[in-house]
Amino acid sequence: MADENVPSSFSKSLYFGHIPERMVIPYPRLRPEERDTLKLLLDSFRRYANDHIDSKAIDEAASLPPEVLKGLKDLGLFGLAIPEAHGGMGLSVTGYARAMQEVAGVDGSIAVTLGGHQSIGCKGLILFGTEEQKARYMPRLATGELVAAFALTEPGSGSDAASIKTRAVQQPDGSFVINGSKIWITNGGIADFFTVFAQTEIEKDGQKKDRITAFMVERSMGVKNGPDEPKLGIKGSSTTALYFEDVRVPRENVLGDVGGGFKVAMGVLNNGRLGLAAGAVGMAKQVIRLAVAHATSRRQFGRPISEFGLIKDKLARMMIETFAAESMVYMTTGLIDHGVEDYSVESACCKVYGSEMLWRVVNESLQIAAGLGYMKEYPYERLMRDARINLIFEGTNEILRCFIALTGMQGPGDRLAQLADFIKWPLKGYGLAIDFVVDKFKTQYYGGPRLDHVHPILKKEAVLFEDYVPELAKAVEKTLRKHGKEISEMQYVQKRVADVTIDLYMMIACIARTTASMIEKGPEAEREARLCRAVCGRAAGRIKRNIRMFDDNDDELLKAIAKDATDATQYPFDVVLG
Numbered sequence: 319m320a321d322e323n324v325p326s327s328f329s330k331s332l333y334f335g336h337i338p339e340r341m342v343i344p345y346p347r348l349r350p351e352e353r354d355t356l357k358l359l360l361d362s363f364r365r366y367a368n369d370h371i372d373s374k375a376i377d378e379a380a381s382l383p384p385e386v387l388k389g390l391k392d393l394g395l396f397g398l399a400i401p402e403a404h405g406g407m408g409l410s411v412t413g414y415a416r417a418m419q420e421v422a423g424v425d426g427s428i429a430v431t432l433g434g435h436q437s438i439g440c441k442g443l444i445l446f447g448t449e450e451q452k453a454r455y456m457p458r459l460a461t462g463e464l465v466a467a468f469a470l471t472e473p474g475s476g477s478d479a480a481s482i483k484t485r486a487v488q489q490p491d492g493s494f495v496i497n498g499s500k501i502w503i504t505n506g507g508i509a510d511f512f513t514v515f516a517q518t519e520i521e522k523d524g525q526k527k528d529r530i531t532a533f534m535v536e537r538s539m540g541v542k543n544g545p546d547e548p549k550l551g552i553k554g555s556s557t558t559a560l561y562f563e564d565v566r567v568p569r570e571n572v573l574g575d576v577g578g579g580f581k582v583a584m585g586v587l588n589n590g591r592l593g594l595a596a597g598a599v600g601m602a603k604q605v606i607r608l609a610v611a612h613a614t615s616r617r618q619f620g621r622p623i624s625e626f627g628l629i630k631d632k633l634a635r636m637m638i639e640t641f642a643a644e645s646m647v648y649m650t651t652g653l654i655d656h657g658v659e660d661y662s663v664e665s666a667c668c669k670v671y672g673s674e675m676l677w678r679v680v681n682e683s684l685q686i687a688a689g690l691g692y693m694k695e696y697p698y699e700r701l702m703r704d705a706r707i708n709l710i711f712e713g714t715n716e717i718l719r720c721f722i723a724l725t726g727m728q729g730p731g732d733r734l735a736q737l738a739d740f741i742k743w744p745l746k747g748y749g750l751a752i753d754f755v756v757d758k759f760k761t762q763y764y765g766g767p768r769l770d771h772v773h774p775i776l777k778k779e780a781v782l783f784e785d786y787v788p789e790l791a792k793a794v795e796k797t798l799r800k801h802g803k804e805i806s807e808m809q810y811v812q813k814r815v816a817d818v819t820i821d822l823y824m825m826i827a828c829i830a831r832t833t834a835s836m837i838e839k840g841p842e843a844e845r846e847a848r849l850c851r852a853v854c855g856r857a858a859g860r861i862k863r864n865i866r867m868f869d870d871n872d873d874e875l876l877k878a879i880a881k882d883a884t885d886a887t888q889y890p891f892d893v894v895l896g
């Protein structure tokens with residue numbers, strides 16, 4: 319039965335107890351022609367990196383040598399995501415992500431510079447630009463003649479992006495004059511093309527309102543930047559403030575609609591998060607290479623340390639987590655390449671898991687290297703510093719967990735309200751009135767969704783996934799009925815919902831990928847099957863715990879403890895001195 323409430327997003331469907339298997343199986347693969355192009359590109363990049371990129375030196379100098387920037391431009395790396403018609407390489411979303419994975423595996427600063435340019439800096443133009451705007455800017459962006467930056471964050475507006483103060487006032491000739499400032503803008507010191515977000519006054523329903531508009535602003539229009547910020551990691555990337563003092567921007571440089579800038583920003587970030595997550599996979603692979611080399615060569619107690627159980631445990635977990643993130647990232651990019659338009663939840667899942675995965679993997683690799691890992695002479699501490707940013711930018715992981723949960727729950731919330739003949743939340747208090755329809759809904763949608771195309775050796779994993787999808791749907795429905803619109807303030811619950819979503823998405827990504835590998839490679843894919851089993855077993859354990867904690871948790875206890883800290887303005891105890 320076609321149902322207008324059941325979404326076109328894979329993850330959002332899970333909240334209805336649905337498994338749209340055809341979206342994810344077979345696991346998407348890159349077109350063979352593009353695979354060949356990509357291999358050639360990555361080979362050239364590797365050769366270039368071997369000869370010219372010295373990450374230790376970049377970190378110490380806290381800047382990218384101009385000749386390296388030029389070398390990257392010459393390789394075409396500034397035009398990866400720009401269509402061929404406009405002078406770029408026209409890579410698919412998967413191809414672009416795979417290239418960013420390779421770059422991040424070599425150097426975090428370079429990955430952030432390239433990502434700042436095309437994952438976010440000129441992505442607004444790619445996604446929302448008119449043909450005229452694309453023709454005007456893309457050829458120079460593709461070669462790197464123009465470097466791009468994405469300017470949203472302000473001193474008073476970080477996670478709360480809608481609260482920006484920078485203002486653009488329309489002039490009688492139609493142009494806009496921008497005043498305000500931005501902070502922590504990647505490529506701020508080297509960019510000539512800025513996607514800038516500013517408040518503009520629009521008229522809606524006869525009333526004047528402030529709405530965000532996106533502008534393409536050239537440095538030559540009067541943009542000034544502050545000095546490069548000294549920072550913890552990715553030191554070779556430029557991060558600066560930007561200043562706009564009466565910067566006049568022509569009307570034709572508005573990106574999307576006047577007042578439609580928030581949509582542009584969110585569209586860009588939904589996309590950018592995948593480049594970031596792919597980069598995390600690339601760094602994790604590099605870290606695993608280092609950890610394995612150290613663990614197999616370092617001898618203690620007469621043996622290589624790789625022979626000790628606790629080192630094996632670390633190596634195995636690093637492999638498992640990297641496999642999970644890699645499977646999720648390329649499942650998502652494949653969905654986009656196959657025309658799926660609603661991937662905001664999936665890309666947020668990839669960003670949250672990918673960044674946290676990398677943080678754990680880097681931490682474990684440093685532990686394997688131990689004292690040596692702590693020394694500046696070796697790359698571990700730099701990798702750790704470089705990895706840390708991923709949990710912060712392009713939406714903090716806290717904000718993204720709330721986003722995943724609230725976006726996912728929106729569908730069932732609307733559905734329940736609709737079924738109960740109520741258009742809007744809150745649902746609380748309508749219990750009896752909606753029991754009848756909810757029961758009908760339950761039998762219709764919780765009738766045991768099944769996966770039909772999973773390889774038989776992954777039967778157990780498939781069953782775990784099938785069993786937990788309705789559990790998520792039930793837990794969400796119960797929560798919505800119990801708390802109604804209060805759910806928007808209940809972040810402990812949101813975190814649980816988000817974590818279950820991430821784990822389910824991870825499971826299906828690994829199951830689909832491994833199924834494809836079993837079909838393509840036969841018994842040779844046994845190593846992937848091992849990883850898939852480990853991912854699914856662990857994810858199922860976490861889901862079980864999170865589902866149980868919907869009813870049985872210590873949320874109130876934790877809130878009281880946090881209040882103790884804020885009330886006392888510090889840790890208020892001294893067990894020795896009293």
Ligand SMILES: Cc1cc2nc3c(=O)[nH]c(=O)nc-3n(C[C@H](O)[C@H](O)[C@H](O)COP(=O)(O)OP(=O)(O)OC[C@H]3O[C@@H](n4cnc5c(N)ncnc54)[C@H](O)[C@@H]3O)c2cc1C
Nearest residue numbers: 468469470471476477502503504557710711712714716717
């Ligand atoms: C190296 C670097 C490069 C950057 N590059 C760019 C760039 O190119 N373009 C750009 O526009 N910005 C950029 N940023 C800014 C970045 O996107 C912001 O730092 C990020 O969005 C978080 O904002 P904030 O730092 O102000 O943290 P805040 O929003 O002040 O958050 C502080 C803490 O509170 C949490 N928090 C906030 N609100 C909530 C909530 N409602 N619920 C739960 N927790 C909450 C956050 O998760 C975080 O842990 C960059 C930042 C850095 C450090």
